[in-house]
Amino acid sequence: MYVIIYIMKKAKPTLLPKLQKILLDAGENIKLARLRRRLSAAQVAERAHITRVTLANIEKGAGSVAMASYAQVLFVLGLETDLLQLAGEDTLGRKLQDAALVVKERAPKKISNDKE
Numbered sequence: 001m002y003v004i005i006y007i008m009k010k011a012k013p014t015l016l017p018k019l020q021k022i023l024l025d026a027g028e029n030i031k032l033a034r035l036r037r038r039l040s041a042a043q044v045a046e047r048a049h050i051t052r053v054t055l056a057n058i059e060k061g062a063g064s065v066a067m068a069s070y071a072q073v074l075f076v077l078g079l080e081t082d083l084l085q086l087a088g089e090d091t092l093g094r095k096l097q098d099a100a101l102v103v104k105e106r107a108p109k110k111i112s113n114d115k116e
Contacts, residue, residue, distance in 0.1 A: 015063045027061030030070075033077045034059075048072035 015023070034044055045055040050069050057065050058073055074080045 020061070020063070023063055024061035026070075027059045030073060030077070031059040033079060037077060039077075044073060044076050047076045 034041070041052050041055050041059075045052045048055070048069070050072060054065060054069055055073065058070055071080065071083060074082060
């Protein structure tokens, strides 16, 4: 009995030029951080439990790399808290949230008709 396995190629994400530039800059920053620490690509890849090819793709700013791999590399470099800055200053979201707030009016005070 023969089993035919069809392997689909992963669809490469299409990124806007602005996003490509951001990932490219992030990859460059990660590479510079690695070099400042005098760590080889092999050392960082091994410690992050990824391949050297994946690390090279991260440093090139490839959009096809899983975010978990980026997180692992940042952890190895001691920069994992930088992830907390993602969407931290959401000024647009806060403005939209404030605009949608509904302020309820207070109910009128009840006037008591009981006079003694």
